Amino acid sequence: MKAVILAAGRGKRLSRTSPKPLTFLLGHTLIERTILSAKEHGITDFVIVVGYKGEEIIEYLGSGEKLGVSIQYVKNLDWDKENGLSVLKAKEVVGDEDFILLMADHVFDHDILGLIPSNTSEKCVLLVDGNVDGVFDREDATKVIVRNGSPSAIGKKLSKYNAVDCGIFYCTTDLFDALESTVSRDKYRLSEAVQRLIDEGKLDVVDIDGGFWCDIDTQESLKYAENKMLHSLTKPTDGLISKHFNRKISTKISRMLVRTRITPNQLSILVFILSMTAAGFFIHMSEFYYLLIGGILVQLSSILDGCDGEVARLKFMKTDRGGFIDSVLDRYADSLIIFGLCYGYWLVTGDILIWLAGFGALIGTLVFSYTNARHEEEFEATERKGIPIRRDIRLFIIMVGAFLNQILITLILIAILTNAENLRRITVTSSQNS
Amino acid sequence: MKAVILAAGRGKRLSRTSPKPLTFLLGHTLIERTILSAKEHGITDFVIVVGYKGEEIIEYLGSGEKLGVSIQYVKNLDWDKENGLSVLKAKEVVGDEDFILLMADHVFDHDILGLIPSNTSEKCVLLVDGNVDGVFDREDATKVIVRNGSPSAIGKKLSKYNAVDCGIFYCTTDLFDALESTVSRDKYRLSEAVQRLIDEGKLDVVDIDGGFWCDIDTQESLKYAENKMLHSLTKPTDGLISKHFNRKISTKISRMLVRTRITPNQLSILVFILSMTAAGFFIHMSEFYYLLIGGILVQLSSILDGCDGEVARLKFMKTDRGGFIDSVLDRYADSLIIFGLCYGYWLVTGDILIWLAGFGALIGTLVFSYTNARHEEEFEATERKGIPIRRDIRLFIIMVGAFLNQILITLILIAILTNAENLRRITVTSSQNS
Numbered sequence: 001m002k003a004v005i006l007a008a009g010r011g012k013r014l015s016r017t018s019p020k021p022l023t024f025l026l027g028h029t030l031i032e033r034t035i036l037s038a039k040e041h042g043i044t045d046f047v048i049v050v051g052y053k054g055e056e057i058i059e060y061l062g063s064g065e066k067l068g069v070s071i072q073y074v075k076n077l078d079w080d081k082e083n084g085l086s087v088l089k090a091k092e093v094v095g096d097e098d099f100i101l102l103m104a105d106h107v108f109d110h111d112i113l114g115l116i117p118s119n120t121s122e123k124c125v126l127l128v129d130g131n132v133d134g135v136f137d138r139e140d141a142t143k144v145i146v147r148n149g150s151p152s153a154i155g156k157k158l159s160k161y162n163a164v165d166c167g168i169f170y171c172t173t174d175l176f177d178a179l180e181s182t183v184s185r186d187k188y189r190l191s192e193a194v195q196r197l198i199d200e201g202k203l204d205v206v207d208i209d210g211g212f213w214c215d216i217d218t219q220e221s222l223k224y225a226e227n228k229m230l231h232s233l234t235k236p237t238d239g240l241i242s243k244h245f246n247r248k249i250s251t252k253i254s255r256m257l258v259r260t261r262i263t264p265n266q267l268s269i270l271v272f273i274l275s276m277t278a279a280g281f282f283i284h285m286s287e288f289y290y291l292l293i294g295g296i297l298v299q300l301s302s303i304l305d306g307c308d309g310e311v312a313r314l315k316f317m318k319t320d321r322g323g324f325i326d327s328v329l330d331r332y333a334d335s336l337i338i339f340g341l342c343y344g345y346w347l348v349t350g351d352i353l354i355w356l357a358g359f360g361a362l363i364g365t366l367v368f369s370y371t372n373a374r375h376e377e378e379f380e381a382t383e384r385k386g387i388p389i390r391r392d393i394r395l396f397i398i399m400v401g402a403f404l405n406q407i408l409i410t411l412i413l414i415a416i417l418t419n420a421e422n423l424r425r426i427t428v429t430s431s432q433n434s
Numbered sequence: 435m436k437a438v439i440l441a442a443g444r445g446k447r448l449s450r451t452s453p454k455p456l457t458f459l460l461g462h463t464l465i466e467r468t469i470l471s472a473k474e475h476g477i478t479d480f481v482i483v484v485g486y487k488g489e490e491i492i493e494y495l496g497s498g499e500k501l502g503v504s505i506q507y508v509k510n511l512d513w514d515k516e517n518g519l520s521v522l523k524a525k526e527v528v529g530d531e532d533f534i535l536l537m538a539d540h541v542f543d544h545d546i547l548g549l550i551p552s553n554t555s556e557k558c559v560l561l562v563d564g565n566v567d568g569v570f571d572r573e574d575a576t577k578v579i580v581r582n583g584s585p586s587a588i589g590k591k592l593s594k595y596n597a598v599d600c601g602i603f604y605c606t607t608d609l610f611d612a613l614e615s616t617v618s619r620d621k622y623r624l625s626e627a628v629q630r631l632i633d634e635g636k637l638d639v640v641d642i643d644g645g646f647w648c649d650i651d652t653q654e655s656l657k658y659a660e661n662k663m664l665h666s667l668t669k670p671t672d673g674l675i676s677k678h679f680n681r682k683i684s685t686k687i688s689r690m691l692v693r694t695r696i697t698p699n700q701l702s703i704l705v706f707i708l709s710m711t712a713a714g715f716f717i718h719m720s721e722f723y724y725l726l727i728g729g730i731l732v733q734l735s736s737i738l739d740g741c742d743g744e745v746a747r748l749k750f751m752k753t754d755r756g757g758f759i760d761s762v763l764d765r766y767a768d769s770l771i772i773f774g775l776c777y778g779y780w781l782v783t784g785d786i787l788i789w790l791a792g793f794g795a796l797i798g799t800l801v802f803s804y805t806n807a808r809h810e811e812e813f814e815a816t817e818r819k820g821i822p823i824r825r826d827i828r829l830f831i832i833m834v835g836a837f838l839n840q841i842l843i844t845l846i847l848i849a850i851l852t853n854a855e856n857l858r859r860i861t862v863t864s865s866q867n868s
Binding site: 324325327328329331332335339342343346352355356358359362363366367369370371373374375422425426 | 758759761762763765766769773776777780786789790792793796797800801803804805807808809856859860
């Protein structure tokens with residue numbers, strides 16, 4: 001299935017010089033974001049309708065090879081008229097197939113595209129946002145009235161409405177017929193053709209159900225979208241320290257990192273080296289300030305550990321393999337930090353107890369990750385009933401322990417908490433088994 | 435969907451006293467195996483046609499509650515005639531729905547039932563075994579001629595044939611029509627009705643493609659099936675030691691265990707206790723024979739570690755949760771054994787190096803299991819290219835190391851091999867990533 005992207009308008013409210021689709025947001029231009037979001041849903045053939053400064057857009061995106069997609073361009077010389085005309089220009093290239101229609105200047109959660117029919121559909125489908133109070137710059141939005149799940153009217157000027165057009169369409173060729181009919185009566189807006197589809201009973205709507213989208217028109221909306229997207233990087237599995245502290249810093253760092261060429265895998269390795277350095281400082285804890293520096297480096301690595309995943313998601317570079325490498329390096333980082341603490345403490349005190357505590361902490365920590373790897377969904381669901389001892393919390397405990405110079409107690413604490421949680425996980429599973 | 439099981443015949447070649455379906459094979463009667471195999475494929479409603487000593491079968495199975503299924507019984511007083519009549523007796527209870535037809539005295543891989551249509555099918559489907567040379571007691575089997583994927587003849591007396599009837603059918607009500615027609619002409623064999631379905635173009639065949647099945651008629655066939663089933667418990671992921679040594683012993687033990695009430699989870703815990711005992715002996719390795727006993731116990735635990743899974747499969751008690759508990763206990767067993775070796779060695783020598791080696795071995799071992807948990811399929815596929823350092827081999831190395839009294843070298847070896855393999859796994863994944 002092809003996707004048609006409208007990128008013909010001027011959007012002078014955002015910039016006086018470059019065309020709006022080439023505005024940067026978190027490391028990618030708006031139109032690149034639209035293309036890459038669609039690509040994540042398996043779409044690789046694009047038709048882009050250009051107009052205002054179209055040559056700049058064509059020069060920037062080229063054949064699409066750089067993004068791993070194929071792009072055809074259609075020029076709309078009447079770009080200063082309304083957007084319906086731009087859609088109609090794509091008719092010849094699209095042919096008889098159904099297609100997806102997207103706006104170059106709308107950003108949205110990648111997941112939202114999953115709501116669109118993946119096979120052929122009898123009717124056109126428009127994604128709408130029923131949470132109208134949450135829509136940014138609602139005044140300027142295209143409003144929709146939905147009654148009993150079906151649309152009854154669409155337009156910018158509706159005074160009473162209960163949904164807003166998100167600018168994401170699944171289209172059959174009925175849309176071209178509707179457009180030809182409205183354009184022949186000098187109505188050039190896309191929404192006028194969509195109203196015709198509604199009148200003919202050829203349009204369905206699907207609510208995005210709290211998903212994020214934003215029409216980028218002004219610097220304010222750009223800023224708003226950026227904040228929303230950074231905020232959405234917090235994972236439901238984040239522990240307390242991660243959620244309330246680490247993420248607030250790591251997302252700010254990721255916002256800078258997306259502008260660079262640093263890849264998520266490089267970040268994973270960088271964070272691993274940082275953990276190794278922390279372990280090295282711990283080994284020399286006979287000097288107290290080495291212990292302090294080690295503690296700081298551990299917490300720093302905990303913060304930066306969020307960045308690889310964040311950058312991967314913001315730059316559409318998320319892969320299973322990247323996640324795997326990151327997670328194995330995290331296990332080694334955990335292990336080396338515990339080892340550094342043991343060895344350093346033993347050098348200072350010669351107390352064999354530290355090795356027992358260290359073994360306990362190491363076993364508990366690694367088996368904890370092992371149970372997560374085997375039953376992630378299950379233990380996420382019951383996590384509130386368990387002991388909160390995820391990585392962010394463990395590393396935080398280690399930092400505090402280093403500051404207080406209480407290494408033995410720190411490792412005993414981690415050993416007890418992790419192994420107790422592992423025991424709980426076995427027990428939970430066995431009782432549900434019988 | 436209901437399953438009809440034929441259990442009316444006498445089968446005097448196997449026993450002179452009890453009805454054949456109640457013959458025990460690896461802890462369950464033949465008819466229980468048939469029921470539980472079907473249950474694994476979601477079938478919970480059974481119609482059992484009884485005849486010879488039917489009351490014994492009814493008394494044994496009851497309502498089916500004990501097996502977690504529901505059973506209705508149909509009596510065939512003419513059980514000494516051929517089996518077609520038994521099928522026909524089930525007609526009223528089955529009604530208009532499609533059903534599965536199974537033989538109480540046939541055993542088969544659970545997987546084979548997956549070849550049967552799970553929804554409605556226009557035609558009847560018969561599972562056949564195209565590997566005729568591999569069929570046990572071929573003389574007595576019902577032969578089938580298959581041409582271009584379609585059956586052209588069925589019967590016991592065919593002289594030329596290229597497939598054998600496995601006694602597993604997916605049936606539409608066409609089978610009843612065919613049976614009524616053949617029985618009215620005094621032909622009482624099921625195969626005669628099936629021949630009629632073939633003539634009318636109402637039968638498809640599906641080859642079981644190397645899957646195991648066996649018609650149990652004699653003591654020899656019972657023995658044959660038992661050996662085949664025990665042999666099939668070897669997993670493709672088994673390491674060298676497991677495949678060529680441990681499994682040969684563990685399956686013999688499992689053959690005895692299935693006759694007891696011991697559950698797979700109890701076995702997992704028992705093996706864990708054995709590993710703990712081994713670790714305890716290692717701690718006291720100052721006496722050399724304690725080290726020897728520890729080594730023997732470790733290898734013994736490695737052998738018995740196969741039994742929980744084997745018993746679970748033989749007794750239809752395999753669950754994800756059981757597998758999870760076993761795997762977490764294995765991780766703890768691994769850890770405790772390494773800890774015991776370290777602590778015992780340190781008590782004897784006071785050499786701090788053992789803790790470094792122990793940490794290395796522990797990290798390598800647990801992260802190895804972690805990578806398996808995250809990417810089991812992938813690393814199984816590339817395992818031949820990797821370092822063979824699965825659990826069976828690690829425990830074997832530890833036994834040998836204990837016998838040779840070379841604990842430090844043993845742990846250094848395990849540390850190097852496991853961590854090298856973990857490194858390989860990261861590298862393999864990252865190169866495929868780019």
